Amino acid sequence: MNVPTATVSRLIVYLRVLDSLASAGKSRTSSEYLGNEAQVSPFQVRKDLAYFGRFGTRGIGYDVAELGQRIRTILGLGRSWNTCIVGLGRLGQALVDYPGFGPQKEFHLVALFDTDSAKIGKCFGGLAVRHNWELPQAVAELNIQLGMIAVPASSAQEVATALVQAGIRGILNFAPAVIEVPLHVFVEKTDVSAALERLTFYLSAAQADRRPAP
Amino acid sequence: MNVPTATVSRLIVYLRVLDSLASAGKSRTSSEYLGNEAQVSPFQVRKDLAYFGRFGTRGIGYDVAELGQRIRTILGLGRSWNTCIVGLGRLGQALVDYPGFGPQKEFHLVALFDTDSAKIGKCFGGLAVRHNWELPQAVAELNIQLGMIAVPASSAQEVATALVQAGIRGILNFAPAVIEVPLHVFVEKTDVSAALERLTFYLSAAQADRRPAP
DNA sequence: TAGATTGTTAATCGATTAACAATC
DNA sequence: TAGATTGTTAATCGATTAACAATC
Secondary structure: OOOOHHHHHHHHHHHHHHHHHHHOOOOEEOHHHHHHHHOOOHHHHHHHHHOOOOOEEOOOEEEHHHHHHHHHHHOOOOOOEEEEEEOOOHHHHHHHOOOOEOOOOOEEEEEEEEOOOOOOOOEEOOEEEEEHHHHHHHHHHHOOOEEEEOOOHHHHHHHHHHHHHHOOOEEEEOOOOOOOOOOOOEEEEOOHHHHHHHHHHHHOHHHOOOOOOO | OOOOHHHHHHHHHHHHHHHHHHHOOOOEEOHHHHHHHHOOOHHHHHHHHHOOOOOEEOOOEEEHHHHHHHHHHHOOOOOOEEEEEEOOOHHHHHHHOOOOEOOOOOEEEEEEEEOOOOOOOOEEOOEEEEEHHHHHHHHHHHOOOEEEEOOOHHHHHHHHHHHHHHOOOEEEEOOOOOOOOOOOOEEEEOOHHHHHHHHHHHHOHHHOOOOOOO
């Protein structure tokens, strides 16, 4: 049974809805409510959850705290993940301040890398920048599991290869480039240019009648 | 005929490949080459292009410059787009420096908005921050077509509503929140937390045997 | 019990893959 | 002409939607 990528993305949204329900002091919810908030059908919510088991009570609905906890576990958020950033240009520096990093959070920023000698040794967010060639050693010593690529497109592949060789299996690629990795490595991408260009596609007069799939 | 969202994303990748071919001085290419670079099948490349017309020559392939130009037009990149940023926290400030903004580029940053009185009037990238309530006037006067939301999740919906009321029809949402807009408005999202969480899902031991759809 | 809402199976829809005829 | 490669139609695959039986 293969879980669709879209299902994983939606689980993340459901979890946020559950978290805000919990903050609001609610203890019970339904596939209908979750669907409304996530802008998907109740069918979709139940189908998505069904990939992973049974989480609710027929006739009653879901327990907010319990479902939240179980989705958290499914998403691998029950533990902490050591993360590094490669490339400390403007984007890399901005990522250091990403609010998802913190002692109470799942993601810990533990190392910074660059190849620019002017940057090596500089500190950002309390971490000194190391040279890329320290990657293998640092990944092993600091037990780094995730790498963020914040270098120009032209060196993204090189950095990805170095991360993989150092033993990293999860990469978040911010460079506007397709990177090639072995099958056991997972890559996610976040690309501002591409997002803007999708917008202009849909806004363009010629495509005014075309809507993105829901 | 409805164009799949995935097709639009792939066109963007093909365009990048074509641009780098052009830089390398190549004048001709094939669906096989484009597919290799974009990590999709040659079938997929031809099918994607077929949504928009005929671009190649049987037996020969595609002209790099011409196909690039035509994809650019399809994506609405033949013109320029005035853009604003709402929210000048760390993320908003980093976006000001986004290299896709520039006089030679398709995207022009023309206004900044925030509600924090400590930020109003401050300059970033040569632009003074205005109060959100200037949105309607500024959108009209500066002919702003695109808005980037860089505020916390808790105020994302409010800002989206304000952007829509000001007349903006294309929104790039960086806040980790689902926003609701009228049908004629397009929303793209870029969400670092969600990308990281998809990675941890796939990396988690329990899901180690599950691969994302290609 | 009756009403509500889940979990699951079946039907539909859409996208991807494959095959091949067209043609340079 | 023969080889190459597109454009397009057909087949397959997968995801979404719908329906409904299970059950609290």
